[in-house]
Amino acid sequence: GKGGGKGKGKSGKGKSSGEAPAGKSLFDILPVETPVTALYADGEWYKAKVVQLRKKEPEVKVRFEGYESLGDYWLGPHMIKSKLLKGYPNAGTGMHPPAAAPKKSAAKTVSLPEVGSTCSVDIGLSQYQTGVVSKVDTKKEAPIKVTLDVWVLPSQLKKVTPPKASAPADKSKPAPKGKAKDEGPIPIGTQLTALGMDGVWYKAEVTGLRKNNVAPVKVRYAGCDESMDAWVALEGLRSKLLKGKKSLDDIPAEEPKKAKGKGKGKGKGFKGKGKKGKGKGEEKEWMPVTKLGRLVKEGKIKSVEDIYLHSLPIKEYQIIDAFFDPTTLKDEVMKIHPVQK
Numbered sequence: 001g002k003g004g005g006k007g008k009g010k011s012g013k014g015k016s017s018g019e020a021p022a023g024k025s026l027f028d029i030l031p032v033e034t035p036v037t038a039l040y041a042d043g044e045w046y047k048a049k050v051v052q053l054r055k056k057e058p059e060v061k062v063r064f065e066g067y068e069s070l071g072d073y074w075l076g077p078h079m080i081k082s083k084l085l086k087g088y089p090n091a092g093t094g095m096h097p098p099a100a101a102p103k104k105s106a107a108k109t110v111s112l113p114e115v116g117s118t119c120s121v122d123i124g125l126s127q128y129q130t131g132v133v134s135k136v137d138t139k140k141e142a143p144i145k146v147t148l149d150v151w152v153l154p155s156q157l158k159k160v161t162p163p164k165a166s167a168p169a170d171k172s173k174p175a176p177k178g179k180a181k182d183e184g185p186i187p188i189g190t191q192l193t194a195l196g197m198d199g200v201w202y203k204a205e206v207t208g209l210r211k212n213n214v215a216p217v218k219v220r221y222a223g224c225d226e227s228m229d230a231w232v233a234l235e236g237l238r239s240k241l242l243k244g245k246k247s248l249d250d251i252p253a254e255e256p257k258k259a260k261g262k263g264k265g266k267g268k269g270f271k272g273k274g275k276k277g278k279g280k281g282e283e284k285e286w287m288p289v290t291k292l293g294r295l296v297k298e299g300k301i302k303s304v305e306d307i308y309l310h311s312l313p314i315k316e317y318q319i320i321d322a323f324f325d326p327t328t329l330k331d332e333v334m335k336i337h338p339v340q341k
Contacts (some may be wrong), residue, residue, distance in 0.1 A: 025055075026053055026059050026060060026077065026088075027053050029084050029085065029088070030060065030080075030082065030084055030085065031050070032048055032050050032051060032052065032053065033049055033050060033051075034049065034050045034082065035047065035082075036047050036048055036049065036050060036062065036065065036080050036081060036082040037082070037092075038062045038073075038075055038079060038080050038081070039075070039079040039080075039083075039094050040064065041150075045081065046064050046065070046067070047064070047065045047321040048062040048063055048064045048065060049062065049065070050062055051063050051072055052072075053208070057076055058074040058075050058076040058079075058281065059074075059076065059077065060074070060075050060076070060077065060080055061073065061074050061075075061264055062075055062080070067153075070153075077090060077091040077092075078090045078091065078092070078093050078094060078211065079092075079094060080092060084282060089162070097104070112136050112143060112144060113133050113136070113144065114133065114136075115133055115134065115136055116132065116133060117132070117133045118130065118131070118132055118133075119131055119132075119133060119145050119146065119214075121148060129148050129149070129150050130144055130148070130149050131146040131147060131148045131149065132146065132147045132148045132149075133146055134146065186206050186209065186217060186241055186242075187204055187206070188207065188209070189205060189206060189289045190205070190206040190239065190241065191203070191204075191205055192204060192206065192219070192237055192238060192239035192241075192242075193235050193237070193238040193239070194219045194221065194230075194236060195232065195236035195237070195287070195289055196221065196231070197289065197290070197315040197316060198315075198316060198317055199286060199287075199289070199316050199317065199318055201238065202218040202221045202222060203221070203222040203223060204218050204221045205219065205222070206218070206219055206221060206252070207219060207220045207226075208229075208231075209228055210231070214233060215231035215233045215255050216231075216233075216234070217231065217232050217233075217234065217237060218230070218231050218232075219232055219237070219276075231271075232239070232289075233289075235287070236287075236289055286316075286318045286319065288316060288318070289316065290315050290316055292307065292313070292314065292316075292319060293310050293315075293318065293319055294314070296318075296319050296322050297322070304322060304323045304324075307319075
């Protein structure tokens with residue numbers, strides 16, 4: 001009888017050698033360097049080993065095999081699987097002990113955050129990640145839905161679905177209402193006559209408009225490229241659209257339609273007068289278009305030496321005529337030398 005009882009006792013003792021002895025701590029049953037299987041933040045179980053133990057929760061620090069660069073993590077027994085933990089309370093279940101968060105008392109005392117609130121979320125590894133509350137439902141056991149912003153390795157991703165390609169923009173949609181770029185009081189491309197820097201009137205074309213009371217119209221003189229475009233005041237322009245107008249606001253938006261023959265005939269006559277220099281006896285009074293020209297005409301600059309003293313550019317030939325008799329001046333070519341723009 002004794003021997004049989006002893007044998008049973010031995011066999012029973014041997015049977016339970018893989019179970020955690022009652023009343024013993026993790027220090028006694030899970031030594032450092034013990035290989036285990038641990039739960040990671042993605043909800044998957046991975047091989048790891050114990051690197052440290054402590055008394056306060058979570059009690060076990062582990063290092064995942066092949067992911068040493070991620071660092072070590074403190075885990076509770078519920079996140080660790082091992083034969084040595086067989087019979088240990090809540091070990092390897094992947095869930096916190098129910099006593100840690102009573103359902104009834106939490107529902108009554110804990111206030112729920114508002115949707116859109118930012119928070120720090122315990123992801124189960126004693127590490128907190130920044131999240132945003134995206135939904136709150138008091139009927140659910142876990143009433144708060146949180147969107148996390150977490151950096152992970154490519155190996156931690158599964159079932160990746162690429163985003164849907166956005167639909168191409170519909171080019172058939174009508175353009176937004178409003179004036180076109182080439183529309184305005186004086187439409188871009190309008191042919192008119194503009195006063196040049198030399199005081200002579202030339203044929204030109206409108207190339208731009210701006211809100212400027214001094215020189216609101218940009219023109220390109222006939223025979224010149226865009227580098228010679230100039231902003232001109234309304235006083236320096238001649239066109240039927242500008243007759244009796246002091247600003248662009250006084251000009252109607254639509255260009256009045258006239259007979260082509262009449263306008264063309266007048267233009268030719270003007271061209272003959274302007275370019276060939278006919279009718280010298282009917283030369284009009286000088287209207288300065290530069291600041292220097294206005295100062296000379298008003299008599300505020302007494303000599304050409306004052307102009308050279310301040311290095312002022314002379315852009316109107318009438319400025320020279322104001323100081324010298326045109327019959328005493330001679331033209332002389334000093335040198336013809338090609339230059340690069």
